[in-house]
Amino acid sequence: MSEPSEADRDPETVSRFVEHFAAHLVEAGLPRMPARVFVALLASDTGVLTSAELGETLKISPAAVSGAVRYLAQQHMVSREREPGSRRERYRVHGDQWYEALANRDAVIRRWEDALREGVTSLGEATPAGRRLAETLAFLEFVEKELEAMMERWRTHREERFGRG
Amino acid sequence: MSEPSEADRDPETVSRFVEHFAAHLVEAGLPRMPARVFVALLASDTGVLTSAELGETLKISPAAVSGAVRYLAQQHMVSREREPGSRRERYRVHGDQWYEALANRDAVIRRWEDALREGVTSLGEATPAGRRLAETLAFLEFVEKELEAMMERWRTHREERFGRG
DNA sequence: CGCTTCCTTCAGAAATTTGTGAAGTTAAGG
DNA sequence: CCTTAACTTCACAAATTTCTGAAGGAAGCG
Missing domain, CATH: 1.10.287 (Helix Hairpins)
Structure with a gap:
């Protein structure tokens, strides 16, 4: 059996938490996608994810990521960073x-x-x-x-x- | 200019406030009808209105009033009272x-x-x-x-x- | 400069939410 | 009891919201 280390970052465990907590936020009035994106960031180890990573873990299109992130940034719940010398945008929850x-x-x-x-x-x-x-x-x-x-x-x-x- | 008395309860003035403030509440996550009903109560002089009165001032069906009031009661934002010896229900914002x-x-x-x-x-x-x-x-x-x-x-x-x- | 990568915007399809009319329920009043 | 008044519930129609795929930019890299 595996050690209870970083290896516990079983995608399924993470996903379960993300969906569960996001559901509560939705109930409280946050739109669905922003809620999911936000919790995914909260539950990530670095607190930073690229658009592509978000799309993959949440199984949503780049367009959906874009919309969600725009919303979250407006609410000041995440900030966007530009990885210098790359087109990748990174989103962070401080x-x-x-x-x-x-x-x-x-x-x-x-x-x-x-x-x-x-x-x-x-x-x-x-x-x-x-x-x-x-x-x-x-x-x-x-x-x-x-x-x-x-x-x-x-x-x-x-x-x-x-x-x- | 007119005295600031009860005569100022011009339905249109009241309505304007109701719709305006309700819009803010909606933006904050409250469903539309509950928001309108709630503000209508807030802006009423007694703080008590019957279902019929609510329906009339807001131009909505009894069904809509019923749904909105159920929501508000669940959130403890209004209470329902039964006028003794009448089928009329009254809703109050304490x-x-x-x-x-x-x-x-x-x-x-x-x-x-x-x-x-x-x-x-x-x-x-x-x-x-x-x-x-x-x-x-x-x-x-x-x-x-x-x-x-x-x-x-x-x-x-x-x-x-x-x-x- | 042009290619490539990544993100955004847009129009539309899909799903969800919302409000209505009609039928049903409860309770007062004759 | 039967009638009538008032609210509630239900099924459906309508409006809104949400997400996607496709096309359109910006920005690094050769």
């Missing part, structure tokens, strides 16, 4: 970068806030509906601030536990 | 209930954690991939605890600012 993507939700929150402010104004601050919207707005403003503080605490916590990544 | 739904994300996070733990085990704790997954897991565990604390702080903050709802 350990932290992915947490920071969560902080990126910030942008989303801020747009919600804008919409709510408009609602408070147009419905009237003094109306019950206006007050309800105002409270929701206050909640989001609160969360926004808290998230920032939380990420700061995480960075500290992380260094204690994992050392500088 | 001011806080909706924040607490965010805490409900807890359940989602916990399932992610389970999937990640499995991944760490099957890929091997000692492998680079395993370590990456372990760190992601640690992040989620951290967030889970923080969220709870955050909600607690919000409740305090809220009372200071709005008095007990």
Whole structure:
């Protein structure tokens, strides 16, 4: 029998995890292909894969890889690198970068806030509906601030536990 | 110019806000009908609407209302009430209930954690991939605890600012 | 320069999701 | 009980989304 070493990178084991975890992300609202690509990167040993490798392990066309990666890059969940002196593009999931993507939700929150402010104004601050919207707005403003503080605490916590990544 | 009173509840103004804010929620992953129904409730003066009222303001069939409401109830974003001695069902968005739904994300996070733990085990704790997954897991565990604390702080903050709802 | 490699874009096929009408279910009211 | 009101469920039609294959660029390499 084989040693429990790198040899355990049985493609099937990896694939099982990829599909399983990706399914959860999909359920949470991430499009299918981006989810699969993202998890494949997370589960790779170097955290870097080429487009071709992604296509092969996930059994999808180059076009699908391209689309998924574009999506992920927009969300700042992966970064693209150019291998110098080669046409190969490499995609990387930076350990932290992915947490920071969560902080990126910030942008989303801020747009919600804008919409709510408009609602408070147009419905009237003094109306019950206006007050309800105002409270929701206050909640989001609160969360926004808290998230920032939380990420700061995480960075500290992380260094204690994992050392500088 | 007109007084900012209840007279401002021009259906068209309300509708504009509903559609606008709902669009943001959809973009964030909420299905369309649930999003519209939810915002319609948020923007109503009492925070309570009957199925018929929802159908009329949103111009959708009873079936669509039914489906949307079922979804929202499952997510704990609205609650259903039975008007005693009537067949009419009423749907309510409780001011806080909706924040607490965010805490409900807890359940989602916990399932992610389970999937990640499995991944760490099957890929091997000692492998680079395993370590990456372990760190992601640690992040989620951290967030889970923080969220709870955050909600607690919000409740305090809220009372200071709005008095007990 | 032209060839080759790799990625992207585009149009369309396939699959999934979404919303409706119609029939079914439950419960109030006569 | 029978009628009527209100919501729900189901099957299907419609719209949207998703992925592919094919054609179209950019960039290294000879």
